Amino acid sequence: MDMHKTTACLLLSPFLLLPLSPVALAQAPKPSSAAAESITDHDVIRHIKVIADDSMLGRDTPSHGLEATAQYVASQFKAAGLKPAGDSGTWFQRYAITRRRIDAEGSNLTLRSGKAEARVSFAVAARFVQGTVPPEPIRGDVLLLGGALTADAATGAGAAGRIVLLAPNPSKADLEQSARALYLAGAKAIILLADIDSAAYAPRLSSQRREHTAIDLGVPGPLLMEVREGAVRRVLSAAGVNPAQVRAAAQPVVRDLSKLTATLALKEIITARQTAPNTVGMIEGRDPKLKHEYVLFSAHMDHIGISAGQPDSINNGADDDASGTAAVIELATAFGRPDARPKRSMLFLTVSGEEKGLWGSRYFSEHPPVPIDHIVADINIDMIGRNWPDTIVAIGKEHSDLGATLNRVNAEHPELGMTAIDDRWPEERFYFRSDHYNFARKGVPILFFFNGVHPDYHRPSDSADKINPEKEARIARLLFYLGEDIANAPERPKWKPESYKEIVEQ
Ligand SMILES: [Zn+2]
DSSP: OHHHHHHHHHHHHHHHHSOOOHHHHHHSOOHHHHHHHTOOHHHHHHHHHHHTSGGGTTOOSSSHHHHHHHHHHHHHHHHTTOEEOSGGGSSEEEEEEEEEEEOSTTOEEEEEETTEEEEEETTTTEEEEESOOOSSOEEEEEEEEEESOOHHHHHTTOOTTOEEEEEEOTTTOOHHHHHHHHHHTTOSEEEEEEOOOHHHHHHHHGGGGSOEEEEOOSSOOOOEEEEEGGGTHHHHHHTTOOHHHHHHOSSEEEEEEEEEEEEEEOOEEEEEEEEEEEEEEEEOOSSTTGGGSEEEEEEEOOOOOBOOSSSSOBOOOIIIIIHHHHHHHHHHHHHTSGGGOOSSEEEEEEESOHHHHSHHHHHHHHSOSSOGGGEEEEEEEOOOSSSOSSEEEEETGGGBTHHHHHHHHHHTOGGGOOEEEOOSOGGGOGGGTSTHHHHHTTTOOEEEEEOOOOTTTTSTTOOGGGOOHHHHHHHHHHHHHHHHHHHHOSSOOOBOHHHIIIIIOO
């Protein structure tokens, strides 16, 4: 053993005697390496064990466990020397949410074609599925879509400002993506025709009477209803529509039903008003000009709460997304070191309500503490503690020059033993499914780091003992170098023009 050491010293000593060349100086470790190396597996797992502990009860939005998590993150941001960047000098942004349920007796759908009319009560043959209940009744002429419907056909159907009646081919239509496309195209409401008899339909009606929690953004969300076909068959026939034929079509069906008008009157009952937190901290940049621009790191601290009726009922969400929350804390701590402060300012954000429908990031993107166009990039982290030990998926690389920046920074750090690869599952459309999307739609270039799902996904078994903290620490170090590069670059990141058109200007 000793002999090996001596040999190594002898071999190295001639080099140590040489004067340092400019090349050697350039290759000397940057002070920031020490900051990156301050991110350790020990610290990563320490945070995850707190956040994913049973005492947090699965961090549902809203809940005591979520509040405790928000406080924990704030305490870590404070210890890291960050400045609070929430509401009126606090660490927290709070957004309003309400407990509410549909008043089925007070809600109805009326379809009219000439003299034929059907008025359907939500207590009898129609059902609220999801969306923001509008304060006034919605009226409009009807667009009929169906058959083997695709997202492309739905996008091009001219749904803006219309009420859409859907009769999709059950085996051939892509219902989820088509409904999304219709919402994005500006459809006022989407009404699904349910081909089911009244006895079988009754149990479905009760689902809308259940209380649910909703965010109050003042921005309408997609409004999705369902109506039992038998209850409107006569008025549809008067408008020349045979739903069975439409449904059976092997091609997408798009028909303008100019004679058919719909009125949708919905009523809901609010049973409680609450709020939920985002935690936000900031590090001011050292460049007097560039400090007015911000690099944002984000992750969601909420999870899905408790699934009652099983031996272990607490969904710990260690990977989803205590892992990302821990990474944001570690990045804040690393960037908080005096030797690591970059030119641009940095924002560190842990949001809530992600699992409910990207609420916290939606609210933050509508009410940012700094002008949204001063945020030059969002690095979002959701699930980085499991699966491959040496690979991490980076989603969104193709949409801006952040992809090239990441490839370059990654190549500069072979010592991390970590390779960021392209989106492995484009068909899953993950780009649109976590918090970064709320920033992308506002014009902020994003990268989303994600290790993919696993059998413990959204189960009580997503627990801290299954996390690989050594791997996660290496990913977080890579994200440190990436964030540092973006924050010190002379130019801010740029969208690819085609992507900007598709994602921001849509
Ligand atoms: Zn998640």
